[in-house]
Amino acid sequence: MGNIKTSDLSIQWSNVLEMVYESRIDSVGLNERVNSLATRSIKKDSKLEALNMIVSMCDLTTLEGEDTEGKISQMVAKAIKPNPLDSSVPSVAAVCVYPSLVGTAKEKVQNSDVKVAAVSSYFPSGQVPMESKLLDTKYAIESGADEIDIVINRKAFLEGDYRRVYDEIVALKEVCQDVHLKTILEVGDLKTYENIRKASLISLAAGSDFIKTSTGKLSIGSSRQACYVMLKSVLDFESMTGVKAGIKVAGGIRDAKDAIRYLVMINEEMGSDWLNPELFRFGASSLLDDVLKQIKKLKTGAYQAGYYFPRG
Amino acid sequence: MIDIKKTYKNYVDGKYVRSESGKTYTKELKNEFYELPLTSKKDIRDAVTSSKNGYKKWSSTTPYLRMQILYRLSEMIEGNKESYVELLMDHGFTKQKANKDIDESIKNIVWFAGLADKWEQLAGNLNPVSEEYFNISHQNPIGVVFSLSGSNVSLNELLMSILPSLTVGCSVISYSEENSVMALKFAEDINNSDFPSGSLNILSGKFENILDDVSKHVEINLVALHKELDNEGLKTIEQNASESVKRVFSQPSTEGFSSILPYLETKTVWHPKGT
Numbered sequence: 001m002g003n004i005k006t007s008d009l010s011i012q013w014s015n016v017l018e019m020v021y022e023s024r025i026d027s028v029g030l031n032e033r034v035n036s037l038a039t040r041s042i043k044k045d046s047k048l049e050a051l052n053m054i055v056s057m058c059d060l061t062t063l064e065g066e067d068t069e070g071k072i073s074q075m076v077a078k079a080i081k082p083n084p085l086d087s088s089v090p091s092v093a094a095v096c097v098y099p100s101l102v103g104t105a106k107e108k109v110q111n112s113d114v115k116v117a118a119v120s121s122y123f124p125s126g127q128v129p130m131e132s133k134l135l136d137t138k139y140a141i142e143s144g145a146d147e148i149d150i151v152i153n154r155k156a157f158l159e160g161d162y163r164r165v166y167d168e169i170v171a172l173k174e175v176c177q178d179v180h181l182k183t184i185l186e187v188g189d190l191k192t193y194e195n196i197r198k199a200s201l202i203s204l205a206a207g208s209d210f211i212k213t214s215t216g217k218l219s220i221g222s223s224r225q226a227c228y229v230m231l232k233s234v235l236d237f238e239s240m241t242g243v244k245a246g247i248k249v250a251g252g253i254r255d256a257k258d259a260i261r262y263l264v265m266i267n268e269e270m271g272s273d274w275l276n277p278e279l280f281r282f283g284a285s286s287l288l289d290d291v292l293k294q295i296k297k298l299k300t301g302a303y304q305a306g307y308y309f310p311r312g
Numbered sequence: 313m314i315d316i317k318k319t320y321k322n323y324v325d326g327k328y329v330r331s332e333s334g335k336t337y338t339k340e341l342k343n344e345f346y347e348l349p350l351t352s353k354k355d356i357r358d359a360v361t362s363s364k365n366g367y368k369k370w371s372s373t374t375p376y377l378r379m380q381i382l383y384r385l386s387e388m389i390e391g392n393k394e395s396y397v398e399l400l401m402d403h404g405f406t407k408q409k410a411n412k413d414i415d416e417s418i419k420n421i422v423w424f425a426g427l428a429d430k431w432e433q434l435a436g437n438l439n440p441v442s443e444e445y446f447n448i449s450h451q452n453p454i455g456v457v458f459s460l461s462g463s464n465v466s467l468n469e470l471l472m473s474i475l476p477s478l479t480v481g482c483s484v485i486s487y488s489e490e491n492s493v494m495a496l497k498f499a500e501d502i503n504n505s506d507f508p509s510g511s512l513n514i515l516s517g518k519f520e521n522i523l524d525d526v527s528k529h530v531e532i533n534l535v536a537l538h539k540e541l542d543n544e545g546l547k548t549i550e551q552n553a554s555e556s557v558k559r560v561f562s563q564p565s566t567e568g569f570s571s572i573l574p575y576l577e578t579k580t581v582w583h584p585k586g587t
Binding site: 302 | 357360524525528529530531552555556
């Protein structure tokens with residue numbers, strides 16, 4: 001769990017290549033399985049537990065050009081106490097910001113359990129030379145980031161240069177050392193389930209602690225299907241190496257109902273070990289607001305308005 | 313000639329939808345049975361989401377355009393007058409009475425259309441103060457209004473439960489039980505009059521099924537009951553509504569200018585006088 005060292009992994013590039021070329025996915029069967037998992041009904045008590053769990057798994061995110069120190073302070077306050085009127089609602093797992101704002105975020109989280117994650121390697125496109133990506137990542141770590149979210153080199157991936165994708169992640173992992181590394185596949189750019197599986201396996205073999213669906217900057221964000229492909233890759237990787245990697249889903253998950261469906265899928269396919277912020281995260285901006293509303297609805301019986309909850 | 317019966321559906325967010333529950337209740341008209349949507353709690357929640365967006369669109373429409381859209385509604389009803397008269401006669405009205413109801417309806421829509429760009433002058437005020445500044449009371453529409461229509465079958469009564477709040481820029485969820493066939497038919501003319509989606513949602517069903525959810529829903533700002541409820545029902549609504557400081561009006565006035573007053577919220581601003 002966490003802090004995987006690429007050199008410790010008993011896996012060679014030749015093994016990775018073998019797995020990558022063996023990737024075949026039955027998309028009809030996959031859709032059927034994913035859809036059948038979405039029909040489970042969740043009873044009231046379990047629902048409250050699930051909603052609180054979702055809050056504790058959230059990476060509260062703001063990744064905009066308009067982000068300011070003030071905006072980050074506000075968001076961190078919300079991350080620590082998502083609902084100031086209800087102390088039973090846990091803190092979120094982390095706040096996710098651009099490298100230039102890591103310092104501010106770090107200063108504000110201080111004594112809480114909330115971690116600071118930074119997107120780096122020239123998120124969201126990653127279209128720069130490797131030196132720049134390393135520099136970007138180093139800067140974020142020196143500013144105090146606890147977790148680093150990088151993007152894979154989609155240019156290289158789509159050109160078929162898988163080795164380059166792998167090598168870049170390995171190099172970035174070396175910079176990260178003990179800092180938690182999440183690798184964003186950007187499933188919307190990868191188009192096919194086979195590609196998602198290939199990218200997942202390459203990222204895992206290169207030492208990623210987490211694989212993450214999307215940047216949230218594309219109109220096609222996370223989908224339960226993509227998450228399913230990734231979770232199967234994570235399980236296969238575990239059976240090969242014994243290493244448990246995590247999954248972060250992000251982009252387009254806006255309501256509590258959808259988030260609960262992800263939890264059901266994780267629980268059914270991977271087991272309750274993965275129902276843990278150490279191994280499963282939601283990248284969220286509007287999701288948290290809906291979850292807070294639903295928690296209050298369960299407790300009071302009244303449907304809520306957004307303006308009764310903190311902004312951030 | 314095949315006799316094709318109409319399927320009456322709820323009108324939510326500019327679309328004709330069945331209740332998500334699939335449930336209906338039956339209404340008999342001229343020895344024929346019609347199945348009307350039995351609105352569920354989930355339908356109400358969807359309608360509120362739609363009305364909240366509809367409120368943003370409708371309240372930011374210029375008063376001049378609101379006036380034109382309301383006037384267009386009267387044109388649509390005028391064009392379909394015969395079918396309204398027929399529907400009222402199916403409900404047991406004489407032709408004369410049915411005609412009168414529709415004529416009154418059209419007259420009232422035109423009156424409210426005219427009021428759309430004038431009520432603010434009438435309801436707002438420059439307040440007297442003894443210092444060197446202006447003190448102005450300015451009216452805003454209150455937001456999302458839930459309106460329970462009366463138990464009589466009548467287009468005019470339905471309209472009088474909707475028009476006052478709609479004219480000032482509120483979005484309205486109109487809910488009918490006894491008058492539902494008329495209300496759901498009326499939705500067709502709303503759809504043809506250029507109202508932004510969500511500004512007026514029309515649903516049918518039994519009020520007791522949704523009473524609790526409506527009165528508790530934080531995003532409904534006002535509940536107007538144009539039907540007499542028993543004391544217990546009214547008390548439950550008022551108690552639930554107080555939790556979210558929701559306003560409740562039981563049988564509010566539908567007479568002239570005073571009809572719009574419950575749907576306004578006053579904002580007072582001051583501004584220094586130039587010297």
